[in-house]
Amino acid sequence: MAYDFDALIRNDRESRREKAFAATFLEYLHIVQENPDITVLSHESMQNIIMQSGVEIIKTEDYPRLRRIYGNDTIRKYEFFKDEFYGIDHIIMEIVRYFHSAAMRGEESRQVLYLVGPVGSGKSSLMESLKRALEVSPPIYALEGCPMREEPLHLIPKHLRPSFEELLGVRIEGELCPICRYRLINDYQGKYEEFPVVLTDFSIRGRKGIAVVPPVDPNNQDASVLVGSVDISKMDLYPEDDPRVLSLNGAFNAGNRGIVEFIEIFKNDVEYLHTILTATQEKSIPSPGKGPMIYFDGIILAHSNEAEWNKFKSDHTNEAILDRIVKIEVPYCLELDQEVKIYQKILKKSNFKAHIAPHTLEIASMFAIISRLTPSTKVDIVSKMHIYNGEEIVQKDSTKRVDIQELRDEASREGFTGISTRFIMKAIDNTLSESEHDCINPITVLESLIKSVKSTDASDDEKKQWLTYLQDTIKKEYHRILEKEVTRAFIHGYREQAETLFNNYIDHAEAFVNKVKLKDTNTGEELEPDEAFMESIEAGIGLSGSAAKGFRHDVTAYMFSLLRNKRKIQFDSYEPLREAIEKKLIASVKELSRVVTQARVRDEEQNQKYNDMVEEMKRNGYCDHCCNVILRYAANNLWKD
Secondary structure, three states: OOOOHHHHHHHHHHHHHHHOOEEEHHHHHHHHHHOHHHHOOHHHHHHHHHHHOOEEEEEHHHOHHHHHHHOOOEEEEEHHHOOOOOOOHHHHHHHHHHHHHHHOOOHHHHOEEEEEOOOOOOHHHHHHHHHHHHHOOOOEEEEOOOOOOOOHHHHOOHHHHHHHHHHHOOOOOOOOOHHHHHHHHHOOOOOHHHOEEEEEOOEOOOOEEEEEEOOOOOOOOOOHHHHOEEOHHHOOOOOOOOHHHEEOOOHHHHOOOOEEEEEOHHHOOHHHHHHHHHHHHHOEEEOOOOOOEEEOOOEEEEEEOHHHHHHHHOOHHHHHHHOOEEEEEOOOOOOHHHHHHHHHHHHHHOOOOOEEOOOHHHHHHHHHHHHHOOOOOOOOHHHHHHHHOOOOOOOOOOOOOOOHHHHHHOOOOOOOOOOOHHHHHHHHHHHHHHOOOOEEOHHHHHHHHHHHHHHOOOOHHHHHHHHHHHHHHHHHHHHHHHHHHHHHHHOOOHHHHHHHHHHHHHHHHHHHHHOOOEEOOOOOOEEOOOHHHHHHHHHHHOOOHHHHHHHHHHHHHHHHHHHHOOOOOOOOOOHHHHHHHHHHHHHHHHHHHHHHHHOOOOOHHHHHHHHHHHHHHHHOOOOHHHHHHHHHHHHHHOOOO
């Protein structure tokens, strides 16, 4: 069926014509009287955009995992950033705090928001999200034909401003640009009430309220890129101080009332950045040639890597600029679950449609996280990764838990080195591109990561370390995960068995801690707590002696805390105990599992068990292909004599 494209085009044109707005300044005053918020400055406007999406206030005391990561801090999750950024809640809170203070016209309103961090940590993405927010925000009112798209209230003479401020309920800040001042006098004979006002939107590509300044050639750092230039073709027509010779098309002109972004800001010579000094502290920029200073209201964003920041701040002559910067560090994500979400988000935006086996992205994320961590004497690198992920970890032969803050204190620059998100995604993309069955799994991704590391430009020491992580540390961790998963799929009534073991352990541990006897529900006989039974479970996570006794106290205390908070007690409530129970169940079926996965010839009963296991794995996210690959891999690498 032929579509009427002509009608579509005409209807769109008519709707746009209807939306077009033009009024005099006098009419604009009535609009302001009805809605004073349309006159807010750039920082407050951005703050309003962020906040209108909503914010979720999370008290960590109600979320054990978050409490383990953030302590007693209150976490604010802003809907504006929700589906784009993961694992950087604190950084986002700092950014919003900057805009809130700036909106209140505090010192931050005269400061540059500067993000520093390693490549691929999300600096540019954060900047992009702010720019995109402006693009979809409601249009603003501006003086018609003004190259600065300035606020129409600048037309009001200074001696009348107090009266207008009181009548309108606003604060008027700023002066007319030279071009609008000339037009007011010469085109409208000073009758500012007749000056036309229009609606104008924001556009990144159109440089309307959003300007981007890339690093400039160090041999040709022309300030006209920032503040415009003098139009030489008009010099014969007008005097050099005439506003009509000005071409106000620099970044600060285009970004007025919006955003000016400096990419890799410190790649520029410091002299080139002097415009920032007046733009921030005095809220004005120089006009080209011999023109006057021009009022500027805009958000100045900047970012660079850490090496450039360190080089810049080491020069004491740069103190004036450094004093006008709000620095926010953006390290790599260090939370495993959040890193997985980053890759899921990126893949959703791609055209790849291949099936991704369970734990594939998790294994890739493990490599990324571990490469970013600083080894500790207090805990092994894998356990450290799990601790940073908010998981409950019990160290072997120790009653003392490793404190997350202690780990952070001994590695203050953690997250500023290691593998970037881009590196991991390229390896995943390569795996997807080379897949013959439209399916990728942890094994193929590990192989792709090994190839990528071998071909990268990193130092030999880094390569060696990363390969050790991939071929030893992460592979062992995957074997542990896989063993558990295959066993879970194999065991019939796994949950029931686990719950039974859990309940028995809780009963015996509680009796042991309180030094009382247990009562047999069938016979009524009083029994001593079965230490042999408890030890058989505790041994699964390497606990014995005093460490095991301390563990029983911890378990009991944790369960009582759940009861106090009216939360349900179940087998996976306490992660270390769940791990111990799973280990015991795994040990009990290891021999049978080996028979099921490795036997070349199975009898009818074994076939049924094998098929049941396959179906369970498919219910857990595997397809026929990856299930077959994974089980063959498990047969060859797990449960070896």
